Amino acid sequence: MRTRVSKFFTKKRARPVPSPTSRQPHPARPTKKRQGDQTSLGTPMQAALQQQVESISITAFNRPFTHEAVWNARLQTTGGRYHLKDHHLDFNPKMKDQPDFDAIIKHELCHYHLHLLGRGYKHADADFKALLKQVGGSRYAPDVGARRTVKRKYHYTCSNGHLFDRARPVDTKRYRCGRCRGKLTLVKKDD
Structure with a gap:
């Protein structure tokens, strides 16, 4: 009598690891329109942010930024956010007047470019830390006084x-x- 071996217990073959030169970036997907607290995409303030992010991407990374960058008023204490699924960037409008806002943009672009290249894009990854240091991005968002203080009475x-x-x-x-x-x-x- 033969016993069937489950497919979960069979030895898996290791996938071949692509060399860094053979990695292809993720193709740019069309993004869907988002609603909510994000600034609408047709405003001059939004267009200025998009232009600023695209120019920093070209000058600091030598790679184009082909997705959307939007203001998101729901962000309170963070400078920005990179979305893994549709690759758009959110930025905190409270940070736009900070002198190091370009460093915040570089931080989010590090997440963006490393993720699209299939490399370590998380804060703890060595690739992220090295690229962030190379381009001069900020490690932490500056405090703009948005943190809630509790009065202990x-x-x-x-x-x-x-x-x-x-x-x-x-x-x-x-x-x-x-x-x-x-x-x-x-x-x-x-x-």
């Missing part, structure tokens, strides 16, 4: 003198100090 102390600041009140009859298990008391409440 409840101030507690425990029986051993540990201080705690909280945004919301704590039930002192139910909870104890996390460091020494001492009794908590409300010292001050800000208005």
Whole structure:
């Protein structure tokens, strides 16, 4: 009696790895129109961004940028975003007045060009880090003050003198100090 071997347990042959010179870039796919908080594609502000991204792509990377670059007001703390599926770039409109906005564009273009070439496009990849350093892109987005700050208006102390600041009140009859298990008391409440 013969036993059938599942196809999952058969030995897989290794795929041949293409040489770096034989890799072909992904073909440019037509992009679909997106809706939402992105600036419409016909505005002068949008056209200026598209032109800026295309010129930086040619000068810094010697490769054309053939997809869309759009403003996206939903981005709060990041400078931009590269979309893997349709290869378009989103940029935070709060960053456009930053002096190093070109470095933010270079950062997103590093993701774009490396992904299309089939190389390491993620932040932790050596290809990405090397290309980012070569073209002078920014590693992190500058802070534009969009991060939310939490006002801590409840101030507690425990029986051993540990201080705690909280945004919301704590039930002192139910909870104890996390460091020494001492009794908590409300010292001050800000208005």
